[in-house]
Amino acid sequence: xxxxxTAPNHIMHPPKRRLFDAFAWIAFAALILVTAAHLVTxxxxxxAYADVRAAWKPSEAWLYDRNGRxxxxxxxDFQRRRLAWVPLGEISPAVQDAVVRSEDRRFWSHGGVDWLxxxxxxxxxxxxxxxxxASTLAxxxxxxxxxxxxxxxxxxxxxxxxxxxxxxxxxxHWTRAQMLEAYLNLVPLRGEAQGIGxxxxxxxxxxxxxxxxxxxxxFAGLLPDPAAGAKALGARACRIAAAADCGAIEAAAAxxxxxxxxxxLDPALAPHLAxxxxxxxxxxxxxxxDRRAQQIAIRALRRQLKGLGATRVRDGAVVVLDNRTxxxxxxxxxxxxxxxxxxxxxxxxxxxxxxxxxxxLYAQVIEKRWLTAxxxxxxxxxxxxxxxxxxxxxxxxxxxxxxxxxxxxLASSLNVxxxxxxxxxxxxxxxxxxxxxxYHGLVEDGDYYGFSLAxxxxxxxxxxxANAFRTLANQGRWSPVRFVKGAPAGEPRRIVGAGxxxxxxxxxxxxTARTDAFGxxxxxxxxxxxxxxxxxxxxxxxxxxxxxSDRYTVAVWVGNLxxxxxxxxxxxxxxxxxxxxxxxxxxxGRPGTAPAVPDGVEARxxxxxxxxxxxxxxxxxxxxxxxxxxAAPEAARRPRITSPVSxxxxxxxxxxxADRQRLGVAVSGxxxxxxxxxxxxxxxxxxxxxxxxxxxxxHILALxxxxxxxxxxxxxxxx
Numbered sequence: 008x009x010x011x012x013t014a015p016n017h018i019m020h021p022p023k024r025r026l027f028d029a030f031a032w033i034a035f036a037a038l039i040l041v042t043a044a045h046l047v048t049x050x051x052x053x054x055a056y057a058d059v060r061a062a063w064k065p066s067e068a069w070l071y072d073r074n075g076r077x078x079x080x081x082x083x084d085f086q087r088r089r090l091a092w093v094p095l096g097e098i099s100p101a102v103q104d105a106v107v108r109s110e111d112r113r114f115w116s117h118g119g120v121d122w123l124x125x126x127x128x129x130x131x132x133x134x135x136x137x138x139x140x141a142s143t144l145a146x147x148x149x150x151x152x153x154x155x156x157x158x159x160x161x162x163x164x165x166x167x168x169x170x171x172x173x174x175x176x177x178x179x180h181w182t183r184a185q186m187l188e189a190y191l192n193l194v195p196l197r198g199e200a201q202g203i204g205x206x207x208x209x210x211x212x213x214x215x216x217x218x219x220x221x222x223x224x225x226f227a228g229l230l231p232d233p234a235a236g237a238k239a240l241g242a243r244a245c246r247i248a249a250a251a252d253c254g255a256i257e258a259a260a261a262x263x264x265x266x267x268x269x270x271x272l273d274p275a276l277a278p279h280l281a282x283x284x285x286x287x288x289x290x291x292x293x294x295x296x297d298r299r300a301q302q303i304a305i306r307a308l309r310r311q312l313k314g315l316g317a318t319r320v321r322d323g324a325v326v327v328l329d330n331r332t333x334x335x336x337x338x339x340x341x342x343x344x345x346x347x348x349x350x351x352x353x354x355x356x357x358x359x360x361x362x363x364x365x366x367x368l369y370a371q372v373i374e375k376r377w378l379t380a381x382x383x384x385x386x387x388x389x390x391x392x393x394x395x396x397x398x399x400x401x402x403x404x405x406x407x408x409x410x411x412x413x414x415x416x417l418a419s420s421l422n423v424x425x426x427x428x429x430x431x432x433x434x435x436x437x438x439x440x441x442x443x444x445x446y447h448g449l450v451e452d453g454d455y456y457g458f459s460l461a462x463x464x465x466x467x468x469x470x471x472x473a474n475a476f477r478t479l480a481n482q483g484r485w486s487p488v489r490f491v492k493g494a495p496a497g498e499p500r501r502i503v504g505a506g507x508x509x510x511x512x513x514x515x516x517x518x519t520a521r522t523d524a525f526g527x528x529x530x531x532x533x534x535x536x537x538x539x540x541x542x543x544x545x546x547x548x549x550x551x552x553x554x555x556s557d558r559y560t561v562a563v564w565v566g567n568l569x570x571x572x573x574x575x576x577x578x579x580x581x582x583x584x585x586x587x588x589x590x591x592x593x594x595x596g597r598p599g600t601a602p603a604v605p606d607g608v609e610a611r612x613x614x615x616x617x618x619x620x621x622x623x624x625x626x627x628x629x630x631x632x633x634x635x636x637x638a639a640p641e642a643a644r645r646p647r648i649t650s651p652v653s654x655x656x657x658x659x660x661x662x663x664x665a666d667r668q669r670l671g672v673a674v675s676g677x678x679x680x681x682x683x684x685x686x687x688x689x690x691x692x693x694x695x696x697x698x699x700x701x702x703x704x705x706h707i708l709a710l711x712x713x714x715x716x717x718x719x720x721x722x723x724x725x726x
Contacts, residue, residue, distance in 0.1 A: 050173035068285035081285040090204030095188035101223035119178030149173035224248035279340025279352040295334035307588035317345025324353030348568035360463030361542030374507035384424035410638035418520035429461035473562035480555035530583035535598035550581035556599030646676035653721035
């Protein structure tokens with residue numbers, strides 16, 4: 008029987024099977040392609056808004072005064088210039104509107120990708136019309152956050168798709184306000200500025216909240232091309248502003264491009280202190296500085312340097328301390344002007360001290376009760392044997408005053424009495440006292456400095472000077488200065504006796520005692536109690552004035568930071584006028600008062616026969632008071648040669664016969680039986696009024712006692 012076989016219904020005919028397989032393979036291939044495309048175009052993971060905000064590191068650090076007012080900013084990171092992150096609420100609405108209008112009109116409504124803008128861009132490219140960008144703010148922001156999808160020169164479709172997907176990811180996790188805020192803070196601008204904070208400051212000299220509609224149009228006009236020229240920028244800004252009259256906008260564009268913009272908002276009141284305290288990006292330091300005191304010091308120093316002129320002196324510095332706390336209220340390391348070393352901090356640079364160390368010397372010997380303010384010192388020629396030869400100190404005016412009291416010697420800043428005082432004290436002990444007062448540049452022992460230490464041969468800084476004098480203001484108690492508000496205050500310790508510090512302050516406040524040297528109405532004389540000391544270093548390189556009232560210590564230095572000499576600048580014409588102006592301004596409405604006499608100090612009226620000083624009231628440490636103080640008679644003095652002065656140079660006059668030229672010899676003290684030797688040859692008896700026949704060359708005149716021991720000698724030269 009013939010039976011016909013029929014395929015089951017579930018078995019597919021070969022043509023249909025092949026069609027199914029083809030569709031399956033196509034679907035599989037499509038899946039692979041889609042998966043590959045998804046993987047290839049996968050954007051980098053976008054960070055959260057909070058993470059971006061937290062990771063923001065400004066290139067600047069900020070210095071504030073004690074009341075939270077900005078003093079200065081310091082650039083710490085030099086890759087880009089970025090200021091603090093600016094919240095959207097602190098950005099001008101005009102800027103927000105201009106940026107959205109020019110960069111992404113549908114920003115508030117799309118999901119990170121503006122498909123209408125993309126369609127328009129494709130149509131323009133297809134028809135050959137003017138092309139328009141389709142990158143949204145979200146896409147540009149994604150490029151800021153992940154530069155590898157926005158690298159210069161990368162315009163391929165793959166990168167664009169990655170950027171689109173990144174923009175969508177941002178739009179799905181961030182609010183529109185967060186995206187606009189981040190965009191405005193991260194956008195690169197002209198030059199090295201990044202973000203609205205740096206841009207508003209450097210381009211317009213304003214805060215972001217203060218930008219006008221014209222500023223906003225220019226800001227938005229810079230976004231496509233931050234390096235645009237004035238013409239292109241003006242035209243673009245005019246379109247953004249939709250202005251009928253573009254003249255003002257074009258003029259503003261020309262000003263912006265030329266760089267003739269407003270000054271930066273940085274007040275620049277303490278640049279040297281900013282460098283000293285600001286060392287990390289974003290750091291904010293609240294200092295002890297009082298902005299008013301800082302401005303007073305700057306104005307006073309600037310006015311004085313302008314008046315003197317750069318041909319006489321170029322640099323200066325001012326430090327103001329609060330006596331009670333040690334807080335640095337003003338720190339001016341320089342004011343620029345004609346300076347050739349404006350970056351050098353004049354307030355911390357060490358310079359030769361000049362006569363400003365004398366008060367500490369006299370305080371030490373008064374404290375030891377070896378001298379009183381009324382003790383008489385001999386201001387006459389002296390030469391001292393040292394390891395390097397004879398040391399012959401001279402006074403500032405090259406004259407000698409004879410017998411003078413300690414009060415007059417210190418107030419008038421006489422050099423020879425100071426050196427004699429150091430001989431009485433001891434160089435090493437004085438050096439140790441200076442170290443204890445905070446002069447930590449004196450790293451050598453006393454022998455290194457020698458007797459010239461009395462005249463300020465050591466190098467010190469203005470801050471050290473201010474705090475050492477503040478110790479005298481605090482009746483001998485020393486504590487470190489403070490630059491940062493809230494920093495722990497150092498424990499005060501006594502360095503100088505209270506009585507000695509008081510007496511030295513009384514001397515330095517005595518306008519009458521310094522009249523011979525400074526005049527009756529010098530810059531040191533204030534309408535209220537204040538003590539002050541000036542100083543001038545060798546070759547007129549440094550001029551100092553440091554002084555105090557009951558509340559403040561003010562220290563001023565004037566000189567040339569490159570080390571060359573000043574011209575026609577003296578102790579009272581250089582630093583002292585600045586000191587006076589600062590003191591008067593600080594005490595406006597509240598003059599300083601004299602300190603109370605401390606325990607252990609008594610006043611006594613004293614007569615001073617044999618000197619040019621009239622009777623007066625004098626202060627003494629208890630147990631050292633006297634009613635009369637007189638210079639020792641000649642016979643009681645150590646025998647010595649007073650003329651010629653060691654180091655002198657004499658010239659023979661060719662127009663006068665040689666036998667008519669003589670050099671007189673003068674000696675002091677009881678010299679009966681003493682002899683004089685000239686170049687080791689007998690000259691005659693010391694009390695015989697001898698004369699020397701000058702012969703060219705270098706000569707040594709020696710005074711020997713009856714036993715043949717040399718007790719004095721001088722070296723002089725004849726030409």
